[in-house]
Amino acid sequence: MKHIKTLNTRNLKESMKKGGCGECQTSCQSACKTSCTVGNQSCENK
């Protein structure tokens, strides 16, 4: 597309198929401890 460039992103709807295994890191444990940040976490079940 000439006017629109889509970044290489996983469509969240796709992640419903085999998501929710719960093996990923608890968001608060990684660094913050005072906020809740999940966008930067990685999936353990790709």
Place this chain on the structure above:
Amino acid sequence: MVHQFKNNGYNIVLDVNSGMIHVVDDLAYDIIEMYETHDRGSIISAMVEKYTKPEYMRLIREQERAAGDDSLTEGEKDFCDDVEALIRQIKEVLEDVEQLKKDGALFSKDIYEEYIRDFKQRSTVVKALCLHIAHDCNLACKYCFAEEGEYKGHRELMSFEVGKKALDFLIKNSGNRKNLEVDFFGGEPLMNWQVVKDLVAYGREQEQLHNKKFRFTLTTNGLLLNDEVMEFVNREMSNVVLSIDGRKEVNDRMRPSRNGKGSYELILPKFQKLADSRNQTNYYVRGTFTHNNLDFSEDVKHLADLGFKQISVEPVVAMPEDSYAITEEDLPKLFEEYDRLAKLMLEYQKEGTDFNFFHFMLDLSGGPCVAKRLSGCGSGTEYLAVTPWGDLYPCHQFVGIPEFLMGNVEEGVKTTDLREEFKQCNVYSKEKCRNCFAKFYCSGGCAANSYKFHNDINVAYDIGCALHMKRVECAIMLKAAAAQE
């Protein structure tokens, strides 16, 4: 739901419900803005009006008046050609937008509410503990939510026996989860170092027996770091969080030792040594900024210039009566600072001195599933804090608040109604989150902050939200910039 914003010269369109991100030109940006609320004809007219020069618009009107008269001057003919080309482009964009909509990458619907409700009905397992290994601290940080380590209580160190029961409790309640997390937290956990080492040894023994994998982490102020501690940490801890606020004067103002002297000079060489010994990975130097250093991008820059590659600097969470609290009036300045920081990161990338900033990190292609993104941080359910004497709380920030006592490591969770309340806490249980573009990046925010400011875990903390939204925008801009490279 679509969120559009401009940042650092990029026009960005985030399709919130699919998570798809589009970097677009000005014309597409404007068309997408009108697409769902205007018909095709009005969009074309509006775009022609915006993207043609005013003197040409006068000509158009004259032409309309002289309908039927085809005696155009050369200039008028050129103009007509330009408008025709523009209309072709507008139609191209409209077709692209329509295609993206069909593909579920634009204007996609929120179909997750039922899914999350079902997901949350699953039986509760515990997968992470924050072990308060020491309710004592050798610093006296002014903003400490733990009140210098004591958490509204008394000074106490966790015994090995209590820690062992905590790990047993975790294994027993973890169901099929293989990866279990234990953060050694405080106060200052190095004040009870032998127990940390003994618990790691116990955990390693138990993981073999129960087919589990412990990920141990440590959060420390660094004063007691030495070679022996570093060697152990590098062998056993999957992540370490090293507390330092940035510039010496900033750090020392809020992070003095008990005798009032600053901690910067004491901790910095140790942190540098530890970060290097971990090959600059699997750690964070983690600072807090307050009303006193709203120019916090300078603190991040300072840490980066010292050689640190993994940096997290976060806003203090403090009540308005605290002199150092972040206020609504501070927000415009802080937004500028986040923008400045994002640009700084791009500059450093070009120079080959790049670093990670925790809150700007986004994993677009391999990030968390939607269930994780919407279901909250897990506090009170899969994540619990354990006091030195073995009491359980929903998370480290609730420790010491009597109504949030959930049980203990011997008897387990006893207040199942409280656990249920936390279990139901998710993006859809929070009115403010429903229509927020950032809901898939913060999963509804921090329950402890909500309680602190609104006495209700389901009412989001507004200043925290505003800053989080800004961070998400900057993070996406950085991805757009990286894609252009």
